[in-house]
Amino acid sequence: MGRAGILANSTMVCAPLMARSVEQMVIDMQSAEAQGADAVEVRLDYINSFQPSQDLETIIRNKPLPVIIVYRPRWEGGQYEGDEHTRLEALRLAHELGADYIDVELKVASDLVREVKNKHQTGGKVIVSSYLSGATPSKEDLSHLVASMQATKADIIKVVSNANDITELDWIFHLLSHSEVPAVAYSLGERGLISQLLCPKFGGALVYGAMEGNSIPGLPTLDSLREAYKVENINSDTKVFGLVSKPVSHSKGPILHNPAFRHANFNGIYVPMFVDDLKEFFEVYTSPDFAGYSVGFPYKEAVVQFCDEVHPLAKSIGAVNTIIRKPSDGKLIGYNTDCEGSIASIEDALEDQRYMNGASLNSPLAGKQFVVVGAGGAGRAIAVGAKSRGARVIIFDIDLERAKSLAQVVSGEAQHFDSLAHFQPEKGAILANATPIGMHPSTDRIPVAEATLGNYQLVFDAVYTPRKTRLLEDADAAGAITVSGVEMFLKQAIGQFSLFTGTEAPKDFMREIVLAKF
Numbered sequence: 001m002g003r004a005g006i007l008a009n010s011t012m013v014c015a016p017l018m019a020r021s022v023e024q025m026v027i028d029m030q031s032a033e034a035q036g037a038d039a040v041e042v043r044l045d046y047i048n049s050f051q052p053s054q055d056l057e058t059i060i061r062n063k064p065l066p067v068i069i070v071y072r073p074r075w076e077g078g079q080y081e082g083d084e085h086t087r088l089e090a091l092r093l094a095h096e097l098g099a100d101y102i103d104v105e106l107k108v109a110s111d112l113v114r115e116v117k118n119k120h121q122t123g124g125k126v127i128v129s130s131y132l133s134g135a136t137p138s139k140e141d142l143s144h145l146v147a148s149m150q151a152t153k154a155d156i157i158k159v160v161s162n163a164n165d166i167t168e169l170d171w172i173f174h175l176l177s178h179s180e181v182p183a184v185a186y187s188l189g190e191r192g193l194i195s196q197l198l199c200p201k202f203g204g205a206l207v208y209g210a211m212e213g214n215s216i217p218g219l220p221t222l223d224s225l226r227e228a229y230k231v232e233n234i235n236s237d238t239k240v241f242g243l244v245s246k247p248v249s250h251s252k253g254p255i256l257h258n259p260a261f262r263h264a265n266f267n268g269i270y271v272p273m274f275v276d277d278l279k280e281f282f283e284v285y286t287s288p289d290f291a292g293y294s295v296g297f298p299y300k301e302a303v304v305q306f307c308d309e310v311h312p313l314a315k316s317i318g319a320v321n322t323i324i325r326k327p328s329d330g331k332l333i334g335y336n337t338d339c340e341g342s343i344a345s346i347e348d349a350l351e352d353q354r355y356m357n358g359a360s361l362n363s364p365l366a367g368k369q370f371v372v373v374g375a376g377g378a379g380r381a382i383a384v385g386a387k388s389r390g391a392r393v394i395i396f397d398i399d400l401e402r403a404k405s406l407a408q409v410v411s412g413e414a415q416h417f418d419s420l421a422h423f424q425p426e427k428g429a430i431l432a433n434a435t436p437i438g439m440h441p442s443t444d445r446i447p448v449a450e451a452t453l454g455n456y457q458l459v460f461d462a463v464y465t466p467r468k469t470r471l472l473e474d475a476d477a478a479g480a481i482t483v484s485g486v487e488m489f490l491k492q493a494i495g496q497f498s499l500f501t502g503t504e505a506p507k508d509f510m511r512e513i514v515l516a517k518f
């Protein structure tokens, strides 16, 4: 693997290595190179019975890539429990033996940096680092921290935090783009992930990625940095698109949208954004760099109020799954691509059959009984779409009031979810599941009585993990046409691509990705 072509940034992708022996460290350094790392971070504090002179010599002699030597003490979240003198001696020695970087903690940095720089002109650099445990400090405290790190004369400063909310990341983007010396700054975990993925955009010196089979809590994998996000292509002009959702890590959006952007030569990145509070999120994320969003569970309805304008279809549905920031004035415009995505998927499957029977050109949904399970964001989009095609819609939801309010929009009928167990559909009806029932990991559940499945002409499931849900398997066995949520996912994403980029989506390419990777 490795990187090829012209680089758009100078950010290095670094693999942290935590092997227990020096021999394994050497093997891991080679694997990291093969998996596309530009540098490795060797954690001496993980090596059992570490022998400084002998082991450092072995590591540095065998390094296939620039190496960062770290010897993290317990008091800064590491494994080393011995005395400070021995620890700092090992770091001095690493520098003397030609380590490309040594990483020292701010608390012990000032003397050490000056000393190693004056003593040995090895060309090795010093990273001064600080781990912020607990709550993110105030902006003022952070700027004092950064000033004291710069005052050590570090070549690179590194600050790592543990954000409790995505809105806490703005100081990281600010530090990366304004620091006087090269900086590394990121936050760990699902809420901090975008600070790592966007590091090259804001000029960060390093982004860390875990090697295959060596997952590290809070960090992306090397593979995702290289394959899905291709961080080497990101630069300051890269437009950021995010999936605003909670949870968010289940989404396959990044592995579809990012390659599609690249295929179309569009300078964009699509990242998962774990959002806890929509209001605070939109108050903080106002920069034109954040050019648009997908909106996922549970925010599709609530997000409408944060849009400056809402497309008429999305307005009639009462749910938005796509937002574009207008470049001219920064206004947020809400759209809904779920509606066409779901209805076109169902129509296409029926059309295939209809052409075989030589029927007419109206929507094959016209006049049909159409059962929608779930009156949330996705259910609303499906119900409005079905109604627009002339179907007769019945909505089931555990919240009867919610079902009724949707039924009113589509001049349909509302029933409580519990009555679905005894509901007898008309022969030839359509069933659409728009609840998470059957979604990974609870894959053995279905929302309707199995015995009724034979009455449906077509069963659609908005769930896309797994591709073929238990509901679809049972419906298939009962002789119904089945349509997977993967089809809707693809079609709604095609709609989003056009809105995000202002150009037509590479549909065939996107379908190939879905077939290969979903």
Ligand SMILES: O=C1C[C@@](O)(C(=O)O)C[C@@H](O)[C@@H]1O
Binding pocket: 243, 245, 250, 251, 252, 253, 294, 295, 296, 297, 321, 322, 338, 378, 489, 492
């Ligand atoms: O329903 C979906 C799926 C999605 O939430 C995701 O998981 O990627 C993204 C949304 O925009 C879309 O409407």
